[in-house]
Amino acid sequence: MNNNKTDFAYQLVYRYLLRLTNETPPGPAVRLPSLRLLARRLRVSISTVQNAYSLLEKEGRICSVPKSGYFALPHPCNDIPCEGDDALQRYHASARRADMFVFGADEPTLLQSLDGALLGLERDLMRHYPCQPDPRFQPFGDVELRSALAAHYTSSTEHCWHPDNVFVAPDKTAVLKTVVQALQLQDSAVLVESPCGWNILRTLQSFGIRVIEVCSDAQGGIDPEELGGLLQHEQVRMVILPSQMDPVRGRMMPAEQRARLAEVLNLHGVWVLEDDTHGALCFDRQNPPLRDLIDPERLLIVGAFDKMIGLEAPFGYLLSRHSRALWHQQLLLRSFRLPPIRQKAIARLYSSGQLDRHLEVLRSSLQSRLGELSAMVAHYLGDDVGFQAPQGGATIWLNSLHRVDMGRVFERLLEQRIVIAPGELFSVRGLHQQSLRISGTADWSQDIESMLVVIKGALVQERLA
Structure with missing residues (x-):
């Protein structure tokens, strides 16, 4: 009798969580209730909730992050057009879409640009010439x-x-x-x-x-x-x-x-x-x-x-x-x-001297931003990737600690509207198959931590035996 009650409670929690994850909108990963909170809400034991979460994680519907909890992964979107089999073409085609979160671009001046000053100078020069x-x-x-x-x-x-x-x-x-x-x-x-x-x-x-x-x-x-x-x-x-x-x-x-x-x-x-x-x-x-x-x-x-x-x-x-x-x-x-x-x-x-002054500010801003991103990567992806803090530029190069199919990681993230730069783009010999690049100048108004959780989920799901 007790076993039947346990089975029923387990199925109830599973179906409840399944509905939560199915209703997850496209975009960042959504944090799910903690084990203790959900157990209290549904009036079941913590172990019952734990069992339901474990099954959903095995099915690739959620992802656990140490010291942060569980996150519901967005469902794949199949309405993104593909342009050929070439990874670089797919990268650029996806990066051009307004509904994609571009996490792999190397665009330092998105953080601090001189475009406004440049166009202002151009207008002044046009009056003189x-x-x-x-x-x-x-x-x-x-x-x-x-x-x-x-x-x-x-x-x-x-x-x-x-x-x-x-x-x-x-x-x-x-x-x-x-x-x-x-x-x-x-x-x-x-x-x-x-x-x-x-x-x-x-x-x-x-x-x-x-x-x-x-x-x-x-x-x-x-x-x-x-x-x-x-x-x-x-x-x-x-x-x-x-x-x-x-x-x-x-x-x-x-x-x-x-x-x-x-x-x-x-x-x-x-x-x-x-x-x-x-x-x-x-x-x-x-x-x-x-x-x-x-x-x-x-x-x-x-x-x-x-x-x-x-x-x-x-x-x-x-x-x-x-x-x-x-x-x-x-x-x-x-x-x-x-x-x-x-x-x-x-x-x-x-x-x-305006460019020199701008570059001093830009370097400082990039260093600070990459420091923040490095800390988040270490927290959310520390068990999955290795990296060294960059000494310049706008991006971080990550190396998977486990053998993964990075091509499938790239595709899986595209389905979830996230564009990373897989390592294969940076070689003509098929090198760097276990690497990827992400940017510190991506849209920081988005939930970057949730994006990293989605990346973690893709890396875990595409591990090779």
């Missing part, structure tokens, strides 16, 4: 902006740049394509640090370039001996490395290791492309950039403004001391026509 100040076509970029960039990158008489060394393009991808065509890298081998940004990887692949990935260690370093062996045996034409910080994982290579790496690169005489899109977002500004250690005749610096200023400043740029005639030829062929007033406005942000 109602017509284009110089009707002649400037295929290499506005002279004022090129001068501002040259001054920004000049750090000494030894490491100095001039406006003739600077070239402006519509965006970073356009710069990369110009470099590939100018140096005739098509169908050759290019070495990159892995994980690597997908815009670099996809651009190289589009030219039939063989991409060789060298994985950095947990501290952000690359083994100089491994690099030397690859350069010697793989006939590498160019090496792409970050200026100071690995922009995907937010890790900075130790200074001594960076110096040894530069010696190897200079010894082999390969082209070195320094990616400086995130260099200004390093929290520690003491370490010298890679460019100060590389043979200037084999050095190319590529950067962009959007990670520092905002989405209203999409332009990319190139610095090179090698054969101006070569770059002139390529840029004339491509005939970039960029709005001169917008370029002048960006130049004024540099020359007035």
Whole structure:
């Protein structure tokens, strides 16, 4: 008799909780009543409630978080359109939807932007220059902006740049394509640090370039001996490395290791492309950039403004001391026509010191926000992922502590309207299958803790035996 009563009570609690979870709206995970509160509400024992919760957790309907309780996971939504089987296409298609919580984007200026100041300067300049100040076509970029960039990158008489060394393009991808065509890298081998940004990887692949990935260690370093062996045996034409910080994982290579790496690169005489899109977002500004250690005749610096200023400043740029005639030829062929007033406005942000002041505030805000997010990740996902606190940038790189099908995790989260960046996007060799990236500049008005609970549920449900 007692067993029948226990069975009935257990089924009653299960059905009650099942209805609660079925009515959970799309979006963040919803916290469920505690064991003690629900036992008192339904007038059953705590063990009966515990049994019901355990079954729902096995069915993937709820998720338990130590010291926080139980959360109802949103039901999958099947009305999200899919665009192909390619993970990057699905990422971008989902991130464009207004009803998705984009948790994997690398957009530092969502936290603090200079777009307003930039557009204000542009309006002032328009009053001073109602017509284009110089009707002649400037295929290499506005002279004022090129001068501002040259001054920004000049750090000494030894490491100095001039406006003739600077070239402006519509965006970073356009710069990369110009470099590939100018140096005739098509169908050759290019070495990159892995994980690597997908815009670099996809651009190289589009030219039939063989991409060789060298994985950095947990501290952000690359083994100089491994690099030397690859350069010697793989006939590498160019090496792409970050200026100071690995922009995907937010890790900075130790200074001594960076110096040894530069010696190897200079010894082999390969082209070195320094990616400086995130260099200004390093929290520690003491370490010298890679460019100060590389043979200037084999050095190319590529950067962009959007990670520092905002989405209203999409332009990319190139610095090179090698054969101006070569770059002139390529840029004339491509005939970039960029709005001169917008370029002048960006130049004024540099020359007035406003950009430097903005970057100080942005770095501080990013460091604080990533500290908060790191604490939440440690609390809610500490049993499922490992990570190191980023040393710059806007994102956190997480590594699963258990073997999971990260592709299915990605898909499961898309069904629940959460967009993370799975590690496979940052490799062309199928590396980083157990990793994912989340952003500290996601919409903080949302319930971030509940989002992390949903991610935990997806990681648990997609574990591999």
